[in-house]
Amino acid sequence: MSKISEQDLTLLYYGEHKDPDLASVVAQSEELSARFKALNDELELVDAYQPPERGEDYGAEVWQRISPHLGVTQTKTRQRQSRQLLSGWWKGFSRPRFSTAGVLGLVLAAALAFMLGRNGNIQGSAGIESGPETVFAGIDSERLLASSVSGHLQQLNVGLTEFAHTDTPSAQDAEWAMDMLLANRLYRQSAAAGGDRRLAGFLAGLEPLLIELAYEAHAASNTAHERMRQEVRDDLLFKIRVMNNQLKTSQVST
Amino acid sequence: MGDAEQKTISAAARGDRMAFRQLVLDHSHAMFRVAWRLCNDESIVEDIVQEAFIKAWRKIEDFRMQSSFRSWLHRITVNTAMDYLRKQSRRRQFETETPEFETAEMAELPRHDVQIDIRLQAGAAMQKLSDTERTALLLRHYEGHSINEIAQILELTGDAAKQTVFRAVQKMQIALQPLLGT
Numbered sequence: 001m002s003k004i005s006e007q008d009l010t011l012l013y014y015g016e017h018k019d020p021d022l023a024s025v026v027a028q029s030e031e032l033s034a035r036f037k038a039l040n041d042e043l044e045l046v047d048a049y050q051p052p053e054r055g056e057d058y059g060a061e062v063w064q065r066i067s068p069h070l071g072v073t074q075t076k077t078r079q080r081q082s083r084q085l086l087s088g089w090w091k092g093f094s095r096p097r098f099s100t101a102g103v104l105g106l107v108l109a110a111a112l113a114f115m116l117g118r119n120g121n122i123q124g125s126a127g128i129e130s131g132p133e134t135v136f137a138g139i140d141s142e143r144l145l146a147s148s149v150s151g152h153l154q155q156l157n158v159g160l161t162e163f164a165h166t167d168t169p170s171a172q173d174a175e176w177a178m179d180m181l182l183a184n185r186l187y188r189q190s191a192a193a194g195g196d197r198r199l200a201g202f203l204a205g206l207e208p209l210l211i212e213l214a215y216e217a218h219a220a221s222n223t224a225h226e227r228m229r230q231e232v233r234d235d236l237l238f239k240i241r242v243m244n245n246q247l248k249t250s251q252v253s254t
Numbered sequence: 255m256g257d258a259e260q261k262t263i264s265a266a267a268r269g270d271r272m273a274f275r276q277l278v279l280d281h282s283h284a285m286f287r288v289a290w291r292l293c294n295d296e297s298i299v300e301d302i303v304q305e306a307f308i309k310a311w312r313k314i315e316d317f318r319m320q321s322s323f324r325s326w327l328h329r330i331t332v333n334t335a336m337d338y339l340r341k342q343s344r345r346r347q348f349e350t351e352t353p354e355f356e357t358a359e360m361a362e363l364p365r366h367d368v369q370i371d372i373r374l375q376a377g378a379a380m381q382k383l384s385d386t387e388r389t390a391l392l393l394r395h396y397e398g399h400s401i402n403e404i405a406q407i408l409e410l411t412g413d414a415a416k417q418t419v420f421r422a423v424q425k426m427q428i429a430l431q432p433l434l435g436t
Contacts, residue, residue: 007420014394014419016401043423045430046395049376051290058286059279066278066304070271070311165308167333226337 009036013043069165145194146247149187149203153244156180156206157237164232169217169225177213184210202243209236260319267315274314278307281324284397285331291392292335294381302338306331322403329407332389339385372433379429383422390415391422 004026011017012026013036026032159176163169188203212220212228220228259280265273282303289302309330317326380388386408393399393407405415 006424007416010420010423011416014401016416039427041434042427042430043395045372045433046376046380046391046426048373049291049380050373051287052296054283054286059282062282062303062307063275063278065300066307066311067271067275069304069308070274162312165305165312167309167313167330222337223340226341230341 004032006035006039009039012036013039142194145187145190145196146250149191149199150244150247152180152183152187153240153247157240157244160232160237160240163213163217164229164237166229167225169213174214174217177210177217181207181210181214199243199247202239206236206240259323263314263317263319263323266311267317274311277310277323281327282307284324285327288328288331288392288397289335291380291396292332292385292389293339294377298338298342302331302335306334309334321406325399325403325407328393328397328399332393332407336385336389372430375430375433376426379426382429383425386410387418387422387425390418391426394419 004022008017008022009026009032012022026036159180163173166173184203184206188200188207191197191200191203209228209231217225217228259277262273262276266277285303285306286299289299289306290296293299293302306327310327313330317323380391383391389408390404393404394401399407401415401419402412404410404419405412408415408418410418
């Protein structure tokens with residue numbers, strides 16, 4: 001047998017050496033035995049680095065803390081299954097991912113309705129005679145916009161919560177972010193055209209992150225992911241939920 | 255991995271929360287140990303364990319039964335802990351004074367407290383290893399993972415994993431040798 005190295009002895013210590021005869025070779029050599037004993041003594045000291053004890057109920061405590069967060073973290077198969085099961089008008093608002101064509105159709109309809117209605121109101125306020133139909137059209141389109149943006153924010157809330165717990169975003173996540181970005185822009189333009197600067201400003205504030213998610217997230221470094229996740233966790237989710245609540249309240253009060 | 259655990263994992267992958275709860279109960283202690291030995295900071299270890307389990311729930315259907323579920327969980331824990339360490343390191347760059355681990359302070363410990371001294375020195379030596387070396391050593395020495403499993407967890411070749419464990423052992427030997435005389 002060739003010279004026994006420290007690496008051989010370390011692998012022997014951990015039971016990983018490929019030569020089954022090495023143990024007996026070491027045992028028969030005084031010099032090797034001494035070296036192996038020294039290694040044993042040193043590695044015994046490594047055992048002193050022990051974590052603080054956790055009680056028997058530790059697993060149950062962890063479960064209690066995480067279980068409220070598992071509801072929003074459906075796996076891909078479950079998402080697919082729930083998509084297949086979903087039907088009805090609320091379908092588009094209850095799932096985090098949807099097709100570009102679908103969202104564009106929805107948003108364009110909402111935006112068009114809002115802008116037409118708003119123009120009716122503007123004409124009315126400029127002194128041109130406006131009948132009850134245009135006034136109603138204006139009110140409906142404002143509510144339609146609030147309702148549509150609320151649905152949009154709800155989808156962002158679900159999708160971004162998921163992103164906040166995603167290790168590595170996929171191309172599918174990028175596609176979702178692109179859908180949301182396009183929808184967000186249209187809603188922003190509608191809000192701006194309707195004179196709701198606050199809502200338009202809020203929606204504009206979401207776009208930088210959506211752009212990053214759409215174009216860079218799936219190829220970005222871990223550091224960049226973490227920064228984005230932190231921004232979502234610490235800032236955006238809170239703002240989105242607050243704005244969504246305000247929109248819902250405004251729908252009830254109008 | 256036994257048949258019972260395979261069934262539990264399959265059920266969890268189908269969305270059975272109670273099955274996943276069982277996995278949490280079975281693996282929490284080990285995940286805490288791994289996270290603690292990597293970070294040595296109780297204030298963030300609980301967050302790491304929780305986040306790792308949430309990630310595991312999200313990804314459990316991607317788990318392949320051919321590999322060890324324990325290794326898979328430990329890989330998620332290690333990656334989560336590494337993220338935290340990177341974040342912490344960034345934060346420290348903005349701090350004017352970063353407290354170093356006080357080895358001099360440890361040297362002044364009373365002689366009758368040798369056990370504490372050894373624990374602190376072992377901890378200090380571990381923290382001086384690179385993240386990869388520390389991870390490889392803790393997975394091999396404390397958690398009993400094979401070199402092949404460590405290679406998978408750290409995404410290294412078998413030879414690189416072996417070298418990393420060996421390098422970590424050598425550094426620990428050098429750091430702890432002076433204590434053998436006490």
